[in-house]
Amino acid sequence: MELFKSHKNSDYTIIIGCGRLGTGLADSLSDSGGNVMVIDNDKDAFRKMSSSYGGLTLIGDATDIDILKEAQIENANAVVCVTNNDNTNIMVAQIAKELFKVKHVISRLYDPERECLYREFDIATICPAVLSANEISKLLGNAKKEDEVE
Amino acid sequence: MKKRALLIGSFNKARSLASSLIKKGYHVTAINSNYQDCLALAEIDSLTVINGDGTKPFILDEANAQNADIAIALSQRDDNNLVICELCKKKFNVKKTVAIVNDPKKTEFFHKMGIDSVVCSTSAITGIIEQQAFMDEIAITIPIGEGHISIAEVPITQTSPAVGKKLWEVNLPKEVIVGCILRHEHNMIPRGDTRILAGDMLVLISSDKQETVAIKELTGR
Numbered sequence: 001m002e003l004f005k006s007h008k009n010s011d012y013t014i015i016i017g018c019g020r021l022g023t024g025l026a027d028s029l030s031d032s033g034g035n036v037m038v039i040d041n042d043k044d045a046f047r048k049m050s051s052s053y054g055g056l057t058l059i060g061d062a063t064d065i066d067i068l069k070e071a072q073i074e075n076a077n078a079v080v081c082v083t084n085n086d087n088t089n090i091m092v093a094q095i096a097k098e099l100f101k102v103k104h105v106i107s108r109l110y111d112p113e114r115e116c117l118y119r120e121f122d123i124a125t126i127c128p129a130v131l132s133a134n135e136i137s138k139l140l141g142n143a144k145k146e147d148e149v150e
Numbered sequence: 151m152k153k154r155a156l157l158i159g160s161f162n163k164a165r166s167l168a169s170s171l172i173k174k175g176y177h178v179t180a181i182n183s184n185y186q187d188c189l190a191l192a193e194i195d196s197l198t199v200i201n202g203d204g205t206k207p208f209i210l211d212e213a214n215a216q217n218a219d220i221a222i223a224l225s226q227r228d229d230n231n232l233v234i235c236e237l238c239k240k241k242f243n244v245k246k247t248v249a250i251v252n253d254p255k256k257t258e259f260f261h262k263m264g265i266d267s268v269v270c271s272t273s274a275i276t277g278i279i280e281q282q283a284f285m286d287e288i289a290i291t292i293p294i295g296e297g298h299i300s301i302a303e304v305p306i307t308q309t310s311p312a313v314g315k316k317l318w319e320v321n322l323p324k325e326v327i328v329g330c331i332l333r334h335e336h337n338m339i340p341r342g343d344t345r346i347l348a349g350d351m352l353v354l355i356s357s358d359k360q361e362t363v364a365i366k367e368l369t370g371r
Contacts, residue, residue, distance in 0.1 A: 091229040
């Protein structure tokens, strides 16, 4: 942890939520040489991580400001909120952006109707429902084209 | 026109708050995600009850949040309360939002996020417990201004060290003033040369938790 103190704005990413997305993201970021910290309040969640994962893990509630400080959030240049709870993601993302001024904050949002809460903050959102819908309509479009060719 | 209040989450808090607000002439709507709780809430006369998750915009819409004058988020989880209040404020333009927060460290953050009134249940309750358990000498304390200022009633007994002293002779902290002395049936606003007598009830106004020091100085405890 001392390593990060010396060079602020180095590549340090905190991932909140160690589900399928969180684990996959942490593994790939750490494989490509980034400094990664994963926070989850369930210690069993970390069993999903690959054995080659070289980053840090922290058990705790990421909506607790002290836990975020323990994770040295002030040194992070990116925070990714991917818990399975929209409201938790919203709160952690806003804390990261507004209290700790983290440069890049990315948050997953299941319910697109809640997007207005992110609008005035500089927080990027990923909405699986919208992405899937776009992808499916693209596939459907392709299928139609194929039908027409036939 | 009747003022409209929207209560989201919590069964017990919503029930007692709803009854009291209805008595005061509010039109009250309660949102609760538990169906059984909704049935029990519906027994209150003239309370509108909506069954659903209050952090979802369409539920708030169903509860007519856009017409509410005040929205109060009472749920157990801080993140839910934050989202409820932010939705009410930003999507439904509710004039006043109130949130309960469990973690005292987040009170300031909630204010920063534009929530008008933040009530920290934890510090309110611990405050009351401390007062009940450790300060028998105080009849009542009322925290105001987010708990930074408190008003305390302090009874003076025969054995109190301040008995017989003039007010300026008592070494009170700077942040404390004696605002009023209740002596028998009279209320008096004291000056520096007012003498403190046994049986007096002093009303202290203090900031930043200085009342303990002041009470020790006055009563010896």
